[in-house]
Amino acid sequence: MTDTIPQADGHRWHDMGGAAAGEVPLADHDFALWEKRVDALMILCSAKGHFTVDGLRRALEDMPPSSFEELSYYERWIASVSQNLVEAGVLTTFEIGERMSAIRERGQTYGDAADG
Amino acid sequence: MPHDHHNHLSPSGHPFRADNDHPLSYWQTMEIAVRELLIEKGVTTAAEIARQIDAMDNRTPANGAAVVARAWTDPDFRAALQHDASVATSEMGFDIGPMKLIAVENTADLHNIVVCTLCSCYPRNLLGLPPDWYKSRAYRSRTVREPRRVLAEFGVTLPETTQIRVHDSTADMRYVVIPARPDGTDGWSTDDLAHLVTRDSMVGTGLPKSPDALA
Amino acid sequence: MGSRVRVRNDMPPGHIRTPAYLRGKCGVIERTLGPFANPEELAYRHSGAPLALHRVRFTMAEVWGATAEIPTDTIEAEIYAHWLEPADAA
Incomplete structure (x- = not known):
């Protein structure tokens, strides 16, 4: 792998400037509704003072380096939004888990489960 | 009935990303849970979230x-x-x-x-x-x-x-x-x-x- | 504005907005903005002390040495005041 950043010296994976990497992938996609909702939750929660964009980034940066490849952008964001809301005392991990289990009972697609 | 848009391009010429018709993912489930809980706790409202999405859609x-x-x-x-x-x-x-x-x-x-x-x-x-x-x-x-x-x-x-x-x-x-x-x-x-x-x-x-x- | 500065060559843990590739490099202050709350504190739910934010201009030669694509091309980045010291400091 030529596109990984050595970290033994304290250099963190998200700090990518200057690393070797392949061609810029030019394919693009339109955002799905659930992705836009994640974005909206971040903007609203930060505007209301529950956490800051630096809190969002900190939780993203603390994820393992593989998360950049294994998770999509808004998958990482909802993980960070959740963590920050738990840290802020707005939500608890128990209630997030409990609600997620209930949501999975509603249906097998986002469309079926989202508007229960 | 699921609408099949996988072979189509959006008005902006980009492929749609898999969304409503695909198996519910762990992270989508988390988005739903967090959003519902925030609404129930009065942190935000469904209308406020919709307005925020509209505002971002209007920024081009x-x-x-x-x-x-x-x-x-x-x-x-x-x-x-x-x-x-x-x-x-x-x-x-x-x-x-x-x-x-x-x-x-x-x-x-x-x-x-x-x-x-x-x-x-x-x-x-x-x-x-x-x-x-x-x-x-x-x-x-x-x-x-x-x-x-x-x-x-x-x-x-x-x-x-x-x-x-x-x-x-x-x-x-x-x-x-x-x-x-x-x-x-x-x-x-x-x-x-x-x-x-x-x-x-x-x-x-x-x-x-x-x-x-x-x- | 116009002052020559060096970016501190520290490698702290945690949330930092000073990119590693600029640490230890010298540049010129292009303009000064702010003050803004220190993101290194905001990230951890502290209020964040106000800091000046400097836009620093670096040459590609300074940042990348002999491997620069074109040595006279430039990079500008925003660096918080506590990461900068006068370039003549030892």
């Missing part, structure tokens, strides 16, 4: 194009934009929220290009959400080291006599590039000029369209 590169075209035709506005781009774009009527914006101008001797090596900071409140490539490892890694090779991948080749200036959006400011006005557009209206201004030309990975494009 066309907003930036209108700013650029006015800068090309209105010297007072251009000066205001250089002095404080946040104030100038707000006063033009764009709802840029708390974004702090700097406009950087291309000339025959200078080409500006914007990147965020630490995350994906982008002037989203003016141009809308960033394209996927802006958030890619390749763009974030290479643009500060080999901007000319990166530009070549976007089809842009500049003479060595044109200085390239890379702006790494490391902190509180966001950047929009004001590309140079294309030759052969004397007397054009700002509306016509705006049609020459592409998203990529305002990030610095592209140039405005040639006047022939509108002929």
Whole structure:
């Protein structure tokens, strides 16, 4: 792998400037509704003072380096939004888990489960 | 009945990402849970979330194009934009929220290009959400080291006599590039000029369209 | 504005907005903005002391040495005041 950043010296994976990497992938996609909702939750929660964009980034940066490849952008964001809301005392991990289990009972697609 | 849009392109010409018809993912489930809990606790409302999404959908590169075209035709506005781009774009009527914006101008001797090596900071409140490539490892890694090779991948080749200036959006400011006005557009209206201004030309990975494009 | 500065060559843990590739490099202050709350504190739910934010211009030659694409091309980045010291400091 030529596109990984050595970290033994304290250099963190998200700090990518200057690393070797392949061609810029030019394919693009339109955002799905659930992705836009994640974005909206971040903007609203930060505007209301529950956490800051630096809190969002900190939780993203603390994820393992593989998360950049294994998770999509808004998958990482909802993980960070959740963590920050738990840290802020707005939500608890128990209630997030409990609600997620209930949501999975509603249906097998986002469309079926989202508007229960 | 599931609607099959997988072989279709959206109005903007991009493929749709798998969404409502695909198996519910762990992270989608988390989004639903967090959103519902925030609404139940009174932190936000469904209407507020919908308004936020509408506001972001209404932010498109066309907003930036209108700013650029006015800068090309209105010297007072251009000066205001250089002095404080946040104030100038707000006063033009764009709802840029708390974004702090700097406009950087291309000339025959200078080409500006914007990147965020630490995350994906982008002037989203003016141009809308960033394209996927802006958030890619390749763009974030290479643009500060080999901007000319990166530009070549976007089809842009500049003479060595044109200085390239890379702006790494490391902190509180966001950047929009004001590309140079294309030759052969004397007397054009700002509306016509705006049609020459592409998203990529305002990030610095592209140039405005040639006047022939509108002929 | 115009002052020559060096970015501290520290490698702290945690949330930092000073990119590693610029640490230890010298540049010129292009303009000064702010003050803004220190993101290194905001990230951890502290209020964040106000800091000046400097836009520093570096040459590709300074940042990448002999491997620079074109040595006279430039990079500008926003660096918080506490990460900068006068370039003549030892």
